[in-house]
Amino acid sequence: MTNNLKFNTPNTTLGIDVGSTTVKLVLIKDGAIAYDCYVRHQSKVRETTYNMLTELHDIVGDEPFSLAISGSGGYGLATGLGIPFIQEVFATGETVKHLAPDTGVVIELGGEDAKVIFFTGVTDERMNGTCAGGTGAFIDQMATLLNVSVDELDKLSLSHTRIYPIASRCGVFAKTDVQPLINQGALKEDIAASIYQAVVNQTISGLIQGYDIKGRVMFLGGPLYYCKGLRQRFVKTLKLSEEDAVFPEYGLISVALGAALYASDKSVKYTYDELSALLESAVNAGGDTVKSDPLFVNDDEYREFVSRHGKSDVPEKDIASYSGSAYLGIDCGSTTTKLVLISEDNSILYQHYGSNRGNPTQIIKEQLNHIYALCGDRISIKSSAVTGYGEELITHAFGVDKGIVETMAHFIAARHFNPDVDFIMDIGGQDMKCFRIRNNSVDSILLNEACSSGCGSFIETFANLTGYNAADFARLGLRAKNPVDLGSRCTVFMNSSVKQAQKDGATVEDISAGLSMSVVKNAIYKVLRVNSADELGENIVVQGGTFLNDAILRSFEKELGKNVIRPAIAGLMGAFGAALHAKATAGKTSTLISKKTLDSFEHTVKAINCSGCENRCNLTINTFGDGAKYISGNKCEKGAGLSSKIAPLPNMFEYKRELLEKITSSELSGKNKVIGIPLALGMYELAPFWNGIFTYLGFDVKFTKFSSRKTYTNGQHTIPSDTACYPAKLMHGHIQELIDSGEVDIIFNPCLTYNFDEGKGDNCYNCPVVAYYSELLDANIKQLEGKLFMPYLNINNPKELAKGLEKAFGEIGISINRQAVKKAVAEGKTAYDKYMTDIRSKGAEYIEWARANGRQLLILAGRPYHTDPEICHLIDKLASSLGFVVLSEDSVSDMTEPARVDVLNQWTYHSRLYNAAKFATENTDCNLVQLVSFGCGIDAITTDEVRSILEEKGKIYTQLKIDEINNLGSVKIRLRSLVAALEERK
């Protein structure tokens, strides 16, 4: 394929590209490619490169050739050996220069790298930074998750019918979106295409970042070479014509080819023997990666460890000889499905632990069949319960008697092993759950929110990449002499740390042990955030499939400096707890699907868009053999096919949205100048204020609508910083909406260093993003063309504000009478005060209602813009459906004296959080859940403070971290756990 390429170099020249997952080699001889190859290096960079060379000898013999190395893993190798190195972007540039000089843009995806190179004008390039994802490794990971090969994934994607939104920032997030889709039974074809779309979106928002795509676009790198579906998504999304999208046959080896071309006129030559000797020496050289202590110093230590954990066993009974009642527990987890059948005396009759192979219903059907066969007529299943991600689907599919939230299931199981348990830590395939037990009830729950790094599936995927299964990989780690220190942040960071370790020649053993330690550090310092074992408690029980990995268990004990209990059925604890729960709550007969019905069980899925309301949720309709339906993906009861006649509970978020909608949807008169205002960030609260001012001044005011997913995608191409918070990113879509409407003369979004001073804290700042986002908008959205009116104003002082506005209007050529501005400001303030008073009195009214009707109060505490349906993903409705009367932080923050806190209390919005938390502690029927936008640096400070205000008074702290991820699965677990914990406390 590539041998018909001709080069005008007479020299023999070799290019080596050492990437994050593969090594590529190209030899040019007599003006053509004489040899090329592409090999996965399975973490063994130096060895692989060395082995690949041997083939070369037949072709070059003793003839000297020039040489250059390139690639992200190649620098260390090149400098170590003194071989010329060419940065990979430049290597690509060489290839383009020689073979396709009319290329405008190159998009190159590698194993872990993604780059975009612009050749129009001054050559410019973008590489993925510290927050990566959306690369080949990500696709591998997703394929594993779907239980298909990368090839199959690609084939599937080609016959998709719809695209689901999947978070595009990083693999971890995407996974959180994909898993529920799998569990809800969405079609694999659609998921596959959606995964590719996420990669495309990541490239656009992360790398192209507002640059114009001009000229022909060349696609390079492994994933774009192999994955036809990915190509399709790119071409479609970038709206490329057939001739402008170039997928060259050398796409796989372009960097190595570029390195060879670059080296071709270099005077320094090597012979095969010289190079071979150099590389051989490199295979044995070490690097400077940081090392940790081994997991076991000697065999005795290992034996003690094994025998100690051997003691936490469970009684089993032979199902073939048992007769009587039995109880079934099912744990339908993110990547695995577990079943446990217990006897009347809690012995285990049957157990199953296995991958759900992307289709849990099928697995459970098989298992139930199997269990019914084993039970015969001797054993009757009296009750059943299901827990885990797939709880709802399985309940509906198989008529399971009870559903139980995961946290409770695990607690029930742990309590069975150790009645004194005061801390449970469960690490599963994708989620981490930790909870403290106080007064025999679940006290505080910690879940890994946006970050799944260090969970089982990550290790499994990594093990597979290195050519081992998870169990063997773990065993290797136990023997590691010098485990590498890989840090404790997200998977993507860890991947690059692994890359560095590989570069430095770390062994698979050392990497395995290092990963185990990272998992544990992640759990302790990122999820749990504790600093000593004493804080966790006296009786720690660890469970979940990931703890079956001895390397992780050992790392955990070592890190804590304390022994813990790991039941032998660590991976089955959820199912076991569910079985115990089924037994405890058993009625007379079970509703579980009968053997007969099971035989004819069928399950089909269909995806539609709900038309119940403006949210247009993506619904997945599951239909079962008996015609029963289960609908998922809905944000409210409407879509679930339930009656909407039941009067909803008072919900402050709903009320605020209604109020805001009224204020922001005035008609344009068609006569006046139109000021457009984006309903985002600080505007969410100040809308009534500015609306009052501008309306009085004789302008028409046009606000944007509430955000939707579309708002985000419409604006994503102008976002310069991909780590900013979601509310800020949405701002771009709002501005775009105003521009596209063509109706506005000016777009107003002021710079407000200071917000209103409500006297609750030491100062009244806005956060830097809310304060100055206009500066960024103005600098990054070309279409604004100076339309953005963004004066720096002081809204606390009416006189100064009037002065500032008059001056600012003057600067854009609109002269306004000083007296009029003064009056306008007063009008605005009145409108704002009315709005805030309205919220406060409504809050008081709802509290009264809740008390009269015996309902619990729940404050969803965030910022004003968290009311936006796209930002909060309608968590308020979810909370409402669980029986809470939902309040907002601003509706209660004036019902108590200012809270005293241990931090500098200097942001207006954040002071309200502290007050709301204080209010919750003063009212027994009130609880608080904090909404935190991912990337909000300030909430790194407020969350700890809100937590300590609540916990000091014995309240449960719950935090929900949100961003563009559209799935409420983990939110639901938390809220239901909160409900369960409150129940237990009664």
Add this chain to the structure above:
Amino acid sequence: MKKDYTILVPTMLPVHFTMAMSVFRANGYNTVLLENKGDAVKNAGLKYVHNDTCYPAQVVIGQMIDAIENGGYDKHKIALLITQTGGGCRASNYISLLRKALEKAGYGYIPVLSLNISGLDNALKLTLPMLKRLMYAVSVGDLLMCLGNQTRPYENEPGSTDELIDYWTNRCSAALCDKKVSYDIMEDLMKKIIEDFEELPRTVTDKPKVGIVGEIFVKFSPLGNNDLEAFLHSQGAEVVMGGLLDFCMYCIYNYIVDAKLYGMGKIKAFFCKKVYSYLLEKQLDIINLIRGMSRFNPPGDFAHTVSLTKGFIGLGAKMGEGWLLTAEIIELIESGVKNVICAQPFGCLPNHIVGKGMMKRIKEAYPDVNLVAIDYDAGASRVNQENRIKLMLANSMEKNNKIITQEQNRETVIVE
């Protein structure tokens, strides 16, 4: 406090801080500049500071706790000093985070002092003479940094620049302890410094200049930026960066802007104007010395820096490094530095706006510059950071028609 306690101070700029310490010591504060680094520092930070908090807080607090635990101090006879700028950035909360971390680690009894000019918290008392001397220390530090950066890549004798910096750091430290120290005395010393550097034997070749701007700690501290300066140096680049005095002046200047924009704190602004004029006068004085006595490029004066924001960003954007960061990038470009690294902690809020947010606009105005944003945090891989910088250098050399080569290395291998 003064007599009995050893006050531990985290390091940001070793040269500046060493001299500042001698000012504190001369005033009876027994301060010690912390030099511990490495994994122990990083891990202590991760352990005691919220992991989503910005990296400088983790490093600074990690360094202090590591020093408390392993520095061999009498734990009941030490205090900690930390700076506080008091802006709308979360950095103003470092002191609370430090207290929380101490509480968590069981050292709640160790007193924490705040070094600030906003009158926040439990501030260390700064007298006017002390402030003046600190200003001298900062000025001399900036001068040494500026000259050192221009000789280090070209020195004939490797290490001679740093030797000279050490020599002058010590000499100026001693001078700052003297009761009779005055600006005139310091000015004389600065003249000698310029002479010494001018005479340092060096061979000037054509090396790419790389400017560094960024969040102040990550910009300056080797601990915070994985030895960025040393790395650039090893890659054959000349480092250029604005001084610490500019940041101080920026903090003062913001009070003047607040008064102008919002009518706030007019009295404070009046005094700030006085201080600002004084500092500007001294800064211009030093610039003129460099210009008159040597071939070195002097730094730009602050008034000029301020003027560069026009058409790019408003002077009201004052959180974190605010508009100064944008202005510094432009200043570097206008002085002929075509490669600029913008360094920030991962997820730095102000830098979304003033750093990454301004890049498109700056590139439009100066299409031939290389602008690279690098994020730093405990988990970020050095490989990725260095790879990005190498890409920038390669790009720069490409523009000069000289793709990066390592043929010199190759020759040494052959000799072996």
